[in-house]
Amino acid sequence: MRITVDPITRIEGHLRIDVEVDGGVVKKAWSSGQMFRGIERILVGRDPRDAWLFTQRFCGVCTTVHAIASVRAVENALKLEIPPNAQYIRNLIVAAHAMHDHIVHFYQLSALDWVDVVSALKADVPKTAALASSLSEWPGNSTQQFQAVKDRLAGFVAKGQLGIFANGYWGHPAMKLSPEVNLLAVSHYLQALDYQRKVNQVVAILGGKTPNIQNLAVGGVANAINLDSDAALNMAKLYQVKELLESAKQFIEQVYFVDVCAIGAMYAEWLKYGSGVTNYLAVPDLPNNATGTAFDLPGGTIFNGDLKSVKAITGFEDPYFQKNVSECIAHAWYDGDWTRHPYEEDTVPAYTPFDADKKYSWIKAPRFDGKPMQVGPLAQVLIGVAQGHEPTTRWATKALTTAGKIAGTTLTPAVLHSTIGRHAARMIRTAIICETASKHWNLLAENIGKGDTRIFNPPSFPKGEQQGFGFHEAPRGTLSHWIVIENGVIKNYQAVVPSTWNAGPRDAKEQAGPYEASLVGNPVANAELPLEVLRTVHSFDPCIACAIHTLDIEGNEVASVRAL
């Protein structure tokens, strides 16, 4: 049987998944990007200093990440260093954006795959509070809080107003949490809204505005630093950032961390599903010096799930990354049938009807040394553990111990190659980033305290051609921008984005991409409600955007799940 999950109205949906199911198990899968993404073409002929203003509009969710990768690409082409203050300010924005994104992913975008909201109505409130306090010291876990949420939920159900959860698969046989855990999760979903906003405020304070930040420049940042001026980055604003980070830290460590451990432990059977491609790629990020040669987040590659195979990517100049990236269009709707390095690519659309054996996606297939790679928090966490990176090892061990205790078993990093493992890794990464953000706040404050207020090194564009690449470990994984500059003007520009690595189609050698491979072996209990397929795809945090967004208020908004 063939199941197609396709948000067919295409108002905002861009991803179509086809799975072949036999005996209740997925045998084969295809991932298809349903929208042409060639926005890079807008950049040709423009001033490289302006590129980031355009690239941050590629995607409405991943705005800052494309801005950061773009300025890094131009700086790489010009061999331009940026002042330490600029590095720290960028890092704080990157960190806040990542925390925001990861919290939103768990509570808003994927929790309904695991949490049965209606079941929370049957929860015993004192039991819920007792369970919660056995897991965490979070002050928001009181009996009164849980009772209020339960009453609220009951009111909505009674009035038939469960609109927000209308797509939830409640009562689905794959839903396994107790009513108490469901009530706990619903309560935390509501509390997460405030922390989403708090970390967003960090981006707004430092970036001037959010979601489209205004403070970047090729060569640094545009945040004038003057501790005594209202118009500049001053003491009051710095301390506001610090307070917001501390508040987020409490939520991340006492709520998000605990929820993922608990829900993960209760769905332990999902530690068996969803591994797929076990080649991993992550780039180092949060540089802690001006040259971009020392980092607080580790990067590298792992092949065939073997942590001993880890090889580090050491810095913004590392040829190991630069030389090994290519993209293949054998199964993508572009003119030709090539595998090329990003500097050599073109983007000429050539649409033909969906054909799983020929061309079936607008997404190109990126490869590293010819191999498909899984990117994202899981890649970064495994690479960190493999390299003995201290914060990664500490948080991963803590998560596996906590979840193991709840599940009554011993868990090793090997269980992370899975659908649940991707959620766990995202939470581990959030905790690491949160504590690293505090470190970079201190580095910034100390450096300013020494009297260094430099924020910008002006770029100059030599005659002739320069090539550069800028990478960034974005919330969804490795992002790289590739630029060719000729006489101060952009000649070619390519963005190889995280969801391209993960959602890309097969290549010329018929090697499946990570989404496609991860679905093979997944159970599907009910072909009309393929919750299990959504669980695995959502665990990657798909973002196929670059995005058009048009509301359809008068029209038909029913998406389709077709079982043939």
Add this chain to the structure above:
Amino acid sequence: MPTTCVLGIGNVLMSDDGWGPRVANTFDTEYVVGSDVEVFDLGTPGLDLTPWLLDTAHVILVDTVHADAPPGTIRVYDKRDLLRHRPRPRVGPHDPGLKEALLGLEFAGRGPRVLTLIGVVPERLTQGLGLTPAVAQAIEPAVELIAAQLRRWGLPVQRRITQPAFRKTGTIRQNPQVFG
């Protein structure tokens, strides 16, 4: 946080989809509002719209809409219109959009009490900078609708300049102050 927000939604790299941000920026350039009103160009935030709506009292959203009418037609909707249809299953983070953000906030008891959507029917939604003439002509009427709506809510609104400072299509303005 401000209690009233004017939020421009859309992708400025996708032709007429950039109308919402253009209207918001034009309004911001041409009008002075009180400190409890803020104007944002939000791009295409999907569910990341939620923090912008949290604990607001009044919200004006400006966006493109699908409607059976010629390009450039402005349609105004309220919250009830937006919530009439069921949201669709989610796949990517862009899928849950305005409707899910509003429903989520209803459940949390924290969404805007009053919401107005000013929408325009687009002509071209393909990659490219700048608006089609029909849709560009709808900028000024939409700006006036925003001003009128804020006044109806009893909020002070004052025209900043008599001569429109900027009316050309085709440029992203990151920094409206340059033109103000």
